[in-house]
Amino acid sequence: MYAQMVESGQAGTSDQDKAFQDKIDRNVRIEPRDWMPEGYRKTLIRQISQHAHSEIVGQLPEGNWITRAPSLQRKAILLAKVQDEAGHGLYLYCAAETLGVSRDELTEQLLSGKAKYSSIFNYPTLTWADVGMIGWLVDGAAIMNQVPLQRCSYGPYSRAMIRVCKEESFHQRQGFDIVRALVEGTEDQKAMAQDALNRWWWPAIMMFGPPDADSTHSEQSMKWGIKLNSNDELRQKFVDQTVPQAEWLGLTLPDPDLKWNEDRQSYDFGTPDWDEFFNVIKGNGICNRERLDARNKAWDDGAWFREGLMAHAEKTTKQNIAAE
Amino acid sequence: MSPFATFCLRMGDNALILGQRTGEWCGHAPVLEEDIAFANMGLDLIGQTQLWYGMVSDELGKSPDDLAFFRGEREFLNTLLVEQPNTDFAHALMRQYLFDAWHLPMLDGLTGSTNADVAALAEKSVKEVRYHIDRSRDLIVRLGDGSPESHDRMQAALDWLWPFTADLLARDAADDTLVAEGMIPAAAPVQQAFDWETAETFARATLTAPDGPRRTGGRTGNHSEHMGYLLAVMQSVPRAHPGAHW
């Protein structure tokens, strides 16, 4: 997901900890001024900041196509989408700030490579069809995870998710519509769509994180109400939702093991290449270096801009004091 | 081409080419707020492009997308200013501000156009552009009167871009015809508003507009060498698939 493999802190055993857990069990939202266990606070910071970083880095693969969008309307929609993603990053950094960590600290962690972001954004966007796939599949997968998080235990995060989800479902519809236009188009366009699906399907499936059996950190996060469904549950839901859409589009999902299971009333599907997933998480994906380089370059090239604004603010403060 | 079509293409081309340059910043701006602001301005500009092209689509027998993606560089009538590259963020901000300083009085004048469609288009766009100039003016002042480095970068951007403002303000026979018909504002009030706006802002920003030669040509299809590359990127997908719908 946008926050994959978030390391979870430990719960304490004090009376305060018990009272806290009791509040969560009664579905009482935790607000910034409320007491919270250190583990809860740290886990949330990791989760929210990973999510925020994913929104920020996620601008890059799609931003790659803003200058080349093939119609004025598609260009406008893509600009609006990338603008939304930057806005999501902003709300999420604000939500993280309520837990006592600054945006600058979090940015520093992203730029140094210390903080993680979603594995999905380390794949390249090679053709226009990739922009459609990101909207349809990546935003689609993000919604699966974020809709339940609207009910998560931490107030500012749950409220950020409510705003974000409205926009994500618009993104998904737009992505689907890009793909629809391609499959209704020329043979070349249709081939472009199928090729993009072949490349994006498995990375999208892996967005939900490792299988539950290998997912060591989930249990405490679920108790705390900051992870609401298991990775495999969400993955299954995503597959079940997406298969009929692919069929409607006349595209073939690149999984020979995919078939309807009458007993489970769900699709069975194959096993992703988890070695590839862990390799991308470790920083060895196709675009890991490019993404971090681009963010570092933007930050370094913009240093004079940020310093210039600070210098102006200092001058203005001094003038105001002198005038008093 | 009629004077009216020439005028609409010039307006639409300015918006498209500046929107294209603006869109290049997505994900690469110095702070998140600027990523958002640039995407937002780009979005407004592409919307304005669609409206201006829509205005002349029938006369020219070309859809707005054909006008954007299937004309060559000699057929684009945007000013030289908007095609200037994103050398650094100072260039991007200064280009935006100089354009806004002309765009606002131009659109303001167009809200009184004898052509009701033009007046309505201007009415809608002028609101967006008022917001653009509030932002760009504020940043010009703060960065001009900021640190020594931010001052020097803003001054260098102004030195580079100022000569192209002549192209923004230039007028020709097609414009004269439209002024006589009450379709577009006369040159003088637009020029005056531009002069006041920039003089006051640069004084506050401790920046100086340079003397020296002025550059024109974009409005008649005589562009800088940047233009061909910009179009090659922007038009690559539709041109690789002629006749396709997207």
Ligand SMILES: [Fe+2]
């Ligand atoms: Fe998002």
Ligand SMILES: [Fe+2]
């Ligand atoms: Fe999205």
